[in-house]
Amino acid sequence: MKLIYSDDHKGHTGGKELRYDKMIPMSESPERMDMIITALSNVGLNDIIEPKSYNLDIAHKIHDPAFVSFLEHAYPLWEKEFGPGGFATAYTFGMRGMAQTPNASIHSMLSCYTFDVCCPIVSGTWKAIRSAVNVALTGVDQMQQGEKSVFSLCRPPGHHASKDMAGGYCYINNAAIAAQAHLDYGAPRVAILDVDYHHGNGSQSIFYDRKDVLYASLHARPEDEYPFLMGYANEIGTGDGKGYNLNIPMPIGTTFDLYKNNLKIALKQISDYDPEVLVLSLGVDTFAGDPVGGFKLQSPDFEVIGNLIAELRIPTHFIMEGGYLMEALGENVKNVVTGFSS
Ligand SMILES: [Zn+2]
Numbered sequence: 562m563k564l565i566y567s568d569d570h571k572g573h574t575g576g577k578e579l580r581y582d583k584m585i586p587m588s589e590s591p592e593r594m595d596m597i598i599t600a601l602s603n604v605g606l607n608d609i610i611e612p613k614s615y616n617l618d619i620a621h622k623i624h625d626p627a628f629v630s631f632l633e634h635a636y637p638l639w640e641k642e643f644g645p646g647g648f649a650t651a652y653t654f655g656m657r658g659m660a661q662t663p664n665a666s667i668h669s670m671l672s673c674y675t676f677d678v679c680c681p682i683v684s685g686t687w688k689a690i691r692s693a694v695n696v697a698l699t700g701v702d703q704m705q706q707g708e709k710s711v712f713s714l715c716r717p718p719g720h721h722a723s724k725d726m727a728g729g730y731c732y733i734n735n736a737a738i739a740a741q742a743h744l745d746y747g748a749p750r751v752a753i754l755d756v757d758y759h760h761g762n763g764s765q766s767i768f769y770d771r772k773d774v775l776y777a778s779l780h781a782r783p784e785d786e787y788p789f790l791m792g793y794a795n796e797i798g799t800g801d802g803k804g805y806n807l808n809i810p811m812p813i814g815t816t817f818d819l820y821k822n823n824l825k826i827a828l829k830q831i832s833d834y835d836p837e838v839l840v841l842s843l844g845v846d847t848f849a850g851d852p853v854g855g856f857k858l859q860s861p862d863f864e865v866i867g868n869l870i871a872e873l874r875i876p877t878h879f880i881m882e883g884g885y886l887m888e889a890l891g892e893n894v895k896n897v898v899t900g901f902s903s
Pocket residue numbers: 757758759844846883884
């Protein structure tokens with residue numbers, strides 16, 4: 562399987578996040594990619610290609626161009642006020658039910674365009690975001706050129722990013738952009754399977770009223786876990802998209818027995834949908850002991866996940882999302898790939 566990767570994400574580092582009552586360095590770090598690449602390389606998966614450069618046309622089909630422009634200009638505006646070296650983060654969030662008048666200040670834009678305290682913007686963030694989009698789109702091109710499956714090693718991840726909001730370590734939705742690009746190349750239907758521990762609220766919201774993209778997600782139930790406000794089983798889509806959104810929430814402590822059964826349910830729905838391409842939003846923060854997860858999956862389980870997905874026999878575009886236990890991250894990602902390829 563070809564891997565698409567660039568070092569251009571590495572400057573996206575040094576931000577902090579609020580984890581309940583503590584301000585801590587972000588768990589979403591550049592070293593995550595090193596772990597994954599090393600583990601893949603150790604089993605001979607080292608066919609790495611550099612991404613090509615693309616303009617933002619497809620990103621603008623998924624995201625509000627004003628939001629994308631905010632992401633580009635947020636850090637320079639912040640730096641003007643606070644000096645170099647820090648990170649931009651919001652002080653207030655959408656004041657539901659109250660009259661609001663957004664303005665062009667960095668603080669107003671952060672309040673409008675972010676929804677949590679887990680998406681700090683540092684000097685290298687925009688370069689990383691642009692690179693992740695290029696990594697995703699190069700994967701689409703590779704599949705157009707005949708590759709049956711590719712792995713876009715995107716960082717930062719994307720599945721929490723909506724049309725016009727960043728959050729949860731995510732700024733631009735790489736999986737959604739990939740899905741849109743596959744459609745633009747002529748695929749009539751694309752499915753996104755999201756196996757990250759957290760519900761992909763951004764991906765769901767982007768495609769919620771569309772039937773050309775089926776979104777299926779297995780995740781921790783919103784009663785217990787981030788993003789807390791979405792991810793319920795009764796969210797099935799709206800309008801044309803009704804019936805094309807599948808949420809399978811599970812309780813904290815879930816082991817692979819339940820997870821595997823639910824994965825088979827999602828895979829059956831994807832198979833029935835008969836997509837031209839499957840975009841896999843691959844998070845491995847379902848692993849037991851992940852610092853931001855609460856499921857109990859073990860490393861060999863990820864091989865089974867890859868194997869079950871491969872049984873669909875649908876061209877599959879892997880997009881990297883979450884996974885934060887550094888000691889296990891590489892092996893778990895590698896196991897999904899080897900399980901898929903075997
Ligand atoms: Zn996650």
